[in-house]
Amino acid sequence: MIGLGRRISIGLAAGTFAMAGALHAADKPEVAAPKPAAAQPANGEDGDVGSAADVVTRHSGTFHGRAIKYSATAGRLPIMGPDGSVDAQMFFVAYTQDGAAPGTRPITFLVNGGPGAATAWLHLGGIGPRKVRLNPDGSVPAPPVRLTDNPDSILDRTDLVFIDAPGTGFSRLSGDAAKGRLLEKRGDLDAFASFVQTYLRKNGRFGSPLYLYGESYGSFRMAGLSDVLIRRGVPINGVVLLSSALDFATLQPTNINDLPYQLTLPSYASIAAFHNRLTPPRTDIDALRREAEEWTTNVYGPALAKGNKLLGAERQRIVDGLVRFTGLSPSVIETENLRIDVPQFMKYLQADRGLVTGRTDGRLVGPPPASAVEEPFYDPAMGDLTPAFTAAASQYLFGELRYDISLPYRMYSRDVATRFRFGRGDADAVVADSDRQTLTALQSTIVKNRNLKVLAIQGLYDLATPYMSVKYTLDHMPLPPDYAANVELLVVPAGHMAYDDARALREMNDATVRFIDASALGTR
Structure with a gap:
């Protein structure tokens, strides 16, 4: 329990x-x-x-x-x-x-x-x-x-x-x-x-x-x-x-600043692999993050730069890549317009387990508190550290x-x-x-x-x-x-x-x- x-x-x-x-x-x-x-x-x-x-x-x-x-x-x-x-x-x-x-x-x-x-x-x-x-x-x-x-x-x-x-x-x-x-x-x-x-x-x-x-x-x-x-x-x-x-x-995205979405991706990949949420499973975290760094720099970033001109097969390739590196479902990725912010990743990565993923330490998880309305930014990694x-x-x-x-x-x-x-x-x-x-x-x-x-x-x-x-x-x-x-x-x-x-x-x-x-x- x-x-x-x-x-x-x-x-x-x-x-x-x-x-x-x-x-x-x-x-x-x-x-x-x-x-x-x-x-x-x-x-x-x-x-x-x-x-x-x-x-x-x-x-x-x-x-x-x-x-x-x-x-x-x-x-x-x-x-x-x-x-x-x-x-x-x-x-x-x-x-x-x-x-x-x-x-x-x-x-x-x-x-x-x-x-x-x-x-x-x-x-x-x-x-x-x-x-x-x-x-x-x-x-x-x-x-x-x-x-x-x-x-x-x-x-x-x-x-x-x-x-x-x-x-x-x-x-x-x-x-x-x-x-x-x-x-x-x-x-x-x-x-x-x-x-x-x-x-x-x-x-x-x-x-x-x-x-x-x-x-x-x-x-x-x-x-x-x-x-x-x-x-x-x-x-x-x-x-x-x-x-x-x-x-x-580099941390706060805007309508014309997609940089934070790109720079967070290798961390998403590392956390998803730690929790065994990637298909196929990845055990070499260092190799995975190097792949994620290369993909976000050479593929993901240039794709997001196209804004609403990213369409068709090219857009689908980005969806497939995000599924591969984040472990999130295609529907979530499409709903978020290929731009996954930290609260959404925390919410969805292990939602099927009834768990929220930590923000300050993505390896740590916990169930959402009943006071979620009053604590919309709850971080299970901090729940008992602060006191x-x-x-x-x-x-x-x-x-x-x-x-x-x-x-x-x-x-x-x-x-x-x-x-x-x-x-x-x-x-x-x-x-x-x-x-x-x-x-x-x-x-x-x-x-x-x-x-x-x-x-x-x-x-x-x-x-x-x-x-x-x-x-x-x-x-x-x-x-x-x-x-x-x-x-x-x-x-x-x-x-x-x-x-x-x-x-x-x-x-x-x-x-x-x-x-x-x-x-x-x-x-x-």
């Missing part, structure tokens, strides 16, 4: 793998101050931007086989408005290796996306020293949520600073005026740039190799932030983009890190998500295409810094940001060949939160370690 929201896998093979090796037991943290100072805001709502003392705890762990002692600092930094008052307090947790020379050890700033999501996803998903314990298949165990040591953390190579965007986590905005300034693409980037500069100055880290790491909309942020920091005179060694969204034109990570964040920050603040931790802020604008002006104003992409900013950063490297990591089974969308975007970044060689794309067998999959977590973090070693220029 499948419970509502329960994540299950049905397919040719297990899509997730148990993490190899024993997890290391956690050391009891040593609190630096005998009694950490507590913030006492009024009511936990925005407007509560009073200062709170940082809280430092001491820990040790083993990462990639290397034992280190490190400090965890939880605190908030103010973001000042144009009149000198506080626009926002941005919460962070920083992990720094004890005894390391701060001027030479790399430092990485990390952020999630949404907009409206807190950074506990990256923090406790697989990048930080502690992580949420999941079942071997990536599903969530029964409550209560447990945390475990993370031997695959990249803390052995770089200090880590996890930042919550204004209005998320423990970060707060001062009021409507501040929201108008910061809940907007450029104001958002300016706030993060100010945070990074303030942190570097307060902690004497301007000499450290510097990295930016963003997930989902966080990748959009970090690509844009790289250019803002370069313009402010802050050099950057590398940018890591996880589950990227660099240009919304698990929310509980884990509170457990970890209030408990293990001893951070004492009278605020709820906002794992997701609907207010931030609905207010956020990509262009300046009213929310209903027309937004220029240039405001819905940060690829231009990333290209600008690369050409200004010959040594800067970019690592993009994508999940094969991710329908939120399909891997071919990122490949297409990076391939169309106008760079000379010697500069383009500094941009690497890694596709791992996982979904949007690639770290949920034990095998993918190890693969992506190992790649990040190599990336840092190669781009820090021997300064570590």
Whole structure:
């Protein structure tokens, strides 16, 4: 029996793998101050931007086989408005290796996306020293949520600073005026740039190799932030983009933009094969996705470009190809006019089994909830992940890190998500295409810094940001060949939160370690 929201896998093979090796037991943290100072805001709502003392705890762990002692600092930094008052307090947790020379050890700033999501996803998903314990298949165990040591953390190579965007986590905005300034693409980037500069100055880290790491909309942020920091005179060694969204034109179709339908197709094929929905069955997923990439580039894309002039036998060949690569019926494909969007694929792929296919991880499925009318975009891959990570964040920050603040931790802020604008002006104003992409900013950063490297990591089974969308975007970044060689794309067998999959977590973090070693220029 499948419970509502329960994540299950049905397919040719297990899509997730148990993490190899024993997890290391956690050391009891040593609190630096005998009694950490507590913030006492009024009511936990925005407007509560009073200062709170940082809280430092001491820990040790083993990462990639290397034992280190490190400090965890939880605190908030103010973001000042144009009149000198506080626009926002941005919460962070920083992990720094004890005894390391701060001027030479790399430092990485990390952020999630949404907009409206807190950074506990990256923090406790697989990048930080502690992580949420999941079942071997990536599903969530029964409550209560447990945390475990993370031997695959990249803390052995770089200090880590996890930042919550204004209005998320423990970060707060001062009021409507501040929201108008910061809940907007450029104001958002300016706030993060100010945070990074303030942190570097307060902690004497301007000499450290510097990295930016963003997930989902966080990748959009970090690509844009790289250019803002370069313009402010802050050099950057590398940018890591996880589950990227660099240009919304690759994700949001319109009447004259068929690109998203094409770029999602190889992910559809991989997911359909995983669930044994293709005829004949396909077991070599890598070979299948290469075929799908070639077909969508050379056949499907040119056919869709003909619009309503695609007729007769030529149209039928496209229907047949879509049946072959998606596992959907010809009637569904014709009804959707050869253009299958993600919600339709989720709905129809396993409708005969009474199941909805996951969006953030297409390997995971579940029955539709009875509240489908109120939840038209239900994703069975997220049903129990969000409450698990929310509980884990509170457990970890209030408990293990001893951070004492009278605020709820906002794992997701609907207010931030609905207010956020990509262009300046009213929310209903027309937004220029240039405001819905940060690829231009990333290209600008690369050409200004010959040594800067970019690592993009994508999940094969991710329908939120399909891997071919990122490949297409990076391939169309106008760079000379010697500069383009500094941009690497890694596709791992996982979904949007690639770290949920034990095998993918190890693969992506190992790649990040190599990336840092190669781009820090021997300064570590």
